[in-house]
Amino acid sequence: MTTLLTSQNHDSHDTGMTYIYPVVSRRARGVSVGINLNPNNACNWRCIYCQVPDLTRGSAPPIDLAQLEEELRRLLDAIVRGNFMQERVPEHARSLEGLAFSGNGESTASAEFGAAVAVVERVLQEFDLLGRLPVRLITNGSLIDRVPDALRHLARINGEIWFKLDAASTDGIARINDVRLSPQGVLERLRLCAKLCPTWAQTCMFALDGEPPPETELTAWLDMLAQVKNDLKGVHLYGLARPSLQPEAPRLTRLPQSWLDDLARRVEQMGLRVQVSA
Numbered sequence: 461m462t463t464l465l466t467s468q469n470h471d472s473h474d475t476g477m478t479y480i481y482p483v484v485s486r487r488a489r490g491v492s493v494g495i496n497l498n499p500n501n502a503c504n505w506r507c508i509y510c511q512v513p514d515l516t517r518g519s520a521p522p523i524d525l526a527q528l529e530e531e532l533r534r535l536l537d538a539i540v541r542g543n544f545m546q547e548r549v550p551e552h553a554r555s556l557e558g559l560a561f562s563g564n565g566e567s568t569a570s571a572e573f574g575a576a577v578a579v580v581e582r583v584l585q586e587f588d589l590l591g592r593l594p595v596r597l598i599t600n601g602s603l604i605d606r607v608p609d610a611l612r613h614l615a616r617i618n619g620e621i622w623f624k625l626d627a628a629s630t631d632g633i634a635r636i637n638d639v640r641l642s643p644q645g646v647l648e649r650l651r652l653c654a655k656l657c658p659t660w661a662q663t664c665m666f667a668l669d670g671e672p673p674p675e676t677e678l679t680a681w682l683d684m685l686a687q688v689k690n691d692l693k694g695v696h697l698y699g700l701a702r703p704s705l706q707p708e709a710p711r712l713t714r715l716p717q718s719w720l721d722d723l724a725r726r727v728e729q730m731g732l733r734v735q736v737s738a
């Protein structure tokens with residue numbers, strides 16, 4: 461049975477592929493082609509809102525680059541030259557919006573991440589799409605300093621990085637991302653990332669046990685953004701899009717749009733661009 465794609469429905473098994481999946485972008489602007497270098501559902505973080513099923517702590521497995529290339533070529537062919545849009549995509553979203561390294565884990569943990577960027581460049585060139593579509597990397601940012609060459613390469617192919625910044629205190633990061641990191645280290649990686657490739661901060665905000673993030677946490681987050689505001693393209697501020705698949709799921713609830721809008725205004729007041737998705 462053929463099902464229409466929605467922003468809730470982007471399982472790679474849907475297409476029978478391992479590394480490549482199509483998704484209607486959350487704002488339904490069009491179709492994004494996702495690249496999953498973590499088919500083993502392993503990440504070095506464990507965010508309590510994470511929507512990866514059976515998430516385990518770990519690294520990415522070896523990637524079959526030939527298979528990745530063949531899958532990307534096959535899906536792009538179906539989208540650009542075939543009937544994929546007519547058969548699978550709601551009418552209002554029938555445009556190809558971009559590609560995204562957005563895996564079931566941290567993409568930059570893959571030893572083949574740099575080679576995968578080269579695959580994307582080659583295949584986009586074949587379809588005469590190189591430079592005409594954004595190639596995004598959705599990352600928790602923790603391994604950025606290990607892949608500087610790949611990030612420079614990404615910048616050369618119209619790349620853009622969305623760097624996860626859910627909290628900016630040691631306790632806040634531990635509570636939400638289940639890792640112990642120094643805020644200073646996060647700040648340094650964020651600055652480095654923005655130097656290597658155009659970078660947005662991406663933040664997920666939600667209520668935990670019925671309470672929104674405390675003002676002390678919001679102040680720490682705003683302070684960190686203030687320190688990088690001249691380096692960033694802006695901030696993507698998200699609410700909970702889909703239910704968490706982690707044990708904490710029953711403790712998490714969505715915040716009202718008005719709460720997110722109020723926080724966005726505080727970010728805008730420091731001169732940063734904000735895009736809100738409730």
Ligand code: SF4
Nearest residue numbers: 503505506507510565
């Ligand atoms: S960094 Fe991403 S994949 Fe990893 S646990 Fe957090 S939300 Fe899940």
